[in-house]
Amino acid sequence: MNHLREYETIYILRTDIADDAAVAFITKMKGIVEKEGGKHLKITNMGRRKLAWERNKQQKGMFVHHRYLGKPGIVAEYERNLAIEEKVILRQTIVLNKMADAAQFSAEEDIVNPPIVKERDERKERRFDDEGDDRYFDRDDRFDDRGDDE
Numbered sequence: 001m002n003h004l005r006e007y008e009t010i011y012i013l014r015t016d017i018a019d020d021a022a023v024a025f026i027t028k029m030k031g032i033v034e035k036e037g038g039k040h041l042k043i044t045n046m047g048r049r050k051l052a053w054e055r056n057k058q059q060k061g062m063f064v065h066h067r068y069l070g071k072p073g074i075v076a077e078y079e080r081n082l083a084i085e086e087k088v089i090l091r092q093t094i095v096l097n098k099m100a101d102a103a104q105f106s107a108e109e110d111i112v113n114p115p116i117v118k119e120r121d122e123r124k125e126r127r128f129d130d131e132g133d134d135r136y137f138d139r140d141d142r143f144d145d146r147g148d149d150e
Helices: 019-035 073-084 122-127
Strands: 003-014 039-055 058-070 088-101
Touching: 003 039, 003 073, 019 039, 019 058, 019 073, 039 088, 058 073, 058 088, 073 088
Parallel strands: none
Antiparallel strands: 003 058, 003 088, 039 058
16 A cells, blocks of 8 residues: 545435434445555544435535545445445545555544534524514515514
């Protein structure tokens, strides 16, 4: 393993997948990198987040970030396995460094369990103003009788 390339892959899993199934899938992808002769650096499970646009009728997804070292052919196998899985909504791999020395990199601690995040009620935030009170607005968003003359 002289000079390898440094890659990062971000993929998004469906939200209806259980946490333990997601951890098993992430571990499987880590194994693929090692099986293909690459060096695993770090996996970060960023948890469930809202997508910028709807994809396959999904509005949210579990984001996973994976950094690894490998020869150029490793990405084809990695992406092939992501494409086969129905759990994966989106995926993208980029090259961070074309001439990375494997001796300079060491594996960091993985974060494979999704963080526990309290979901907020977005409807309530859009419906009310900052104080949570909408009594001074009518249907056309004009001020009601507050004593100001137009």
